[in-house]
Amino acid sequence: MIISNMVALGKPKIKMLPLDSWMKSRKVIQADIDHLIPWTGVTFNRPGIYLVGDDCWFEGPYGNFKASKRQFLYDLRAKMHRPLRDVEFSLLKELKKHLPLSAVQLQLLYQEHEFRHLRSIHFDTAIRFRNFKKKIKQKRLENNESV
Numbered sequence: 001m002i003i004s005n006m007v008a009l010g011k012p013k014i015k016m017l018p019l020d021s022w023m024k025s026r027k028v029i030q031a032d033i034d035h036l037i038p039w040t041g042v043t044f045n046r047p048g049i050y051l052v053g054d055d056c057w058f059e060g061p062y063g064n065f066k067a068s069k070r071q072f073l074y075d076l077r078a079k080m081h082r083p084l085r086d087v088e089f090s091l092l093k094e095l096k097k098h099l100p101l102s103a104v105q106l107q108l109l110y111q112e113h114e115f116r117h118l119r120s121i122h123f124d125t126a127i128r129f130r131n132f133k134k135k136i137k138q139k140r141l142e143n144n145e146s147v
Contacts, residue, residue: 015051020062023049029062033034049075077111083111095107 007073024047029036039057044050049067056069079116084092092109095101101109 011139013052015072015076017049017072017079019049019058020046022062023058026062029060034125036063039066047146078115078118081115083115084108089116 026048039059041055041057042052043057043059043064045059047060048073049073050056051069054069056067057064058067080120089109089112092101092112095105096109
């Protein structure tokens with residue numbers, strides 16, 4: 001009812017993202033409770049990060065708190081990003097060397113560069129974690145053999 005009234009009155013649309021992992025953690029929320037500002041506006045009673053106009057908040061299992069609109073829009077843009085093919089990305093980089101790019105092209109190049117950087121960090125971390133687990137397993141086997 002509230003949502004339909006907001007749309008009917010010409011209010012901004014509601015945007016929602018899933019909660020970040022730290023927003024689900026009781027330890028983190030309790031540790032940072034002094035820095036979090038409680039949200040007293042409309043709630044939907046579903047876990048998630050919401051944006052309605054300029055209001056941004058998150059509803060988690062341990063309460064409702066204000067969130068950064070800027071961070072929300074950054075996360076939304078990152079989740080909606082369609083990666084460029086390698087050919088397109090290299091072509092944009094070459095064009096930038098020789099011609100001034102439009103604002104849209106520069107934004108696309110920046111987003112793609114950032115996306116590829118974050119993806120490489122994610123893959124590197126996953127590989128390191130897998131190798132770390134293998135080392136721990138080997139050490140446990142060596143310790144069991146020596147006993």
